[in-house]
Amino acid sequence: MFFRWDWLRPALTAPIVPTLGPVHPHVLTVDLFEDTLRAAVTDRSFLHYDKDRRWSSEKDETVLRRDVVHRPDHTLIPTLTRRGRGTVKVFAYGHRDGVVDQAAELAAKLAAVHDAGNARVVRPLGPETGSPRGTRIQLQDFTARLCPDPKGPVRPVTDWPAVVQGTFAPFAEAMAADGLAFLHARMQADRCGPVLAAVVADRIVGAIGPMEVRPDAIGCPQLLPQYFAVLPEARGQGLGRVLWRAAMHWGQSHGAAYQLLQTEVGGPSDRLCRSEGLTCLGFSRTTRA
Numbered sequence: 001m002f003f004r005w006d007w008l009r010p011a012l013t014a015p016i017v018p019t020l021g022p023v024h025p026h027v028l029t030v031d032l033f034e035d036t037l038r039a040a041v042t043d044r045s046f047l048h049y050d051k052d053r054r055w056s057s058e059k060d061e062t063v064l065r066r067d068v069v070h071r072p073d074h075t076l077i078p079t080l081t082r083r084g085r086g087t088v089k090v091f092a093y094g095h096r097d098g099v100v101d102q103a104a105e106l107a108a109k110l111a112a113v114h115d116a117g118n119a120r121v122v123r124p125l126g127p128e129t130g131s132p133r134g135t136r137i138q139l140q141d142f143t144a145r146l147c148p149d150p151k152g153p154v155r156p157v158t159d160w161p162a163v164v165q166g167t168f169a170p171f172a173e174a175m176a177a178d179g180l181a182f183l184h185a186r187m188q189a190d191r192c193g194p195v196l197a198a199v200v201a202d203r204i205v206g207a208i209g210p211m212e213v214r215p216d217a218i219g220c221p222q223l224l225p226q227y228f229a230v231l232p233e234a235r236g237q238g239l240g241r242v243l244w245r246a247a248m249h250w251g252q253s254h255g256a257a258y259q260l261l262q263t264e265v266g267g268p269s270d271r272l273c274r275s276e277g278l279t280c281l282g283f284s285r286t287t288r289a
Helices: 005-011 030-040 099-113 168-174 180-188 239-253 268-275
Strands: 061-063 074-081 087-094 118-125 135-141 154-156 196-200 203-209 213-215 221-223 227-230 258-264 279-288
Touching: 005 030, 005 074, 005 087, 030 061, 074 099, 087 099, 099 118, 135 268, 154 239, 168 180, 168 203, 180 203, 180 227, 196 239, 203 239, 227 239, 239 268, 258 268
Parallel strands: 087 118, 221 258
Antiparallel strands: 061 074, 074 087, 118 279, 135 258, 135 279, 154 196, 196 203, 203 227, 213 221
16 A cells, blocks of 8 residues: 555645545545546556546546655645646645645656646635635535426527527637637537537527546545536526526536535635535635646
8 A cells, every 4th residue: 555544644634635626524634545546557447436538538637646745744646647748646645834835846846757837736725715715526415305306498499499409500609718619529429428518599508518427436426527617698597597596406416425516715616605505615725837
């Protein structure tokens, strides 16, 4: 076993695992971290519970196992992504002063070694963090309360008339920056679950999807993250909230026990999730090395 749990566990202020991202606290074990190291040396293969399996046949981000720093008071886990110019990220776990600086130094060094154009530090922070920045990790627990159907003008894209379905392409193009063009391509290739769409005057103005439930590391059914967007001119009418509640209703009715969401602190999705009573599990702050 590579990791000592009595060293690592106290430093896990937020449930973030390299290459996997946020995980439910009930799966946060030393075995999960060991799995990420094993996957790093198996030709970039996925762990069977990795949510990113739905997007690619090959793992893009891998752990630089030989460069992991594991000490009693801090752990640094570097990863490498070859996409674009390449990125080295160092996940900095630990409470002591200077852990971010040490992680930044390691990230810059490894970026040079691997000819990567970007070097980053990912700093997990606890839910008690004051004046947080970055990304908030939120938990929707489907076992805690009912998520009723919000009704409203929302249904799966394929359930709308053909003339309405035809408006998804221009909507997706307009919201490409939010990932909807990529999602549309996956839909056309029939390689994702259903996508829910909000319609006004026979035109798609908002969408959330794909809707998919898969088991996590201990077999608990998890509603996977979705792309979520509403056209700027259609905002302020409550359509985003109706879409989100429809997605939560879909997840609960299809057997999901929970969903983890990452929202930009202070952004529209963050405010929506906070107002819907989700539990904050902590934060993730990414900075340049």
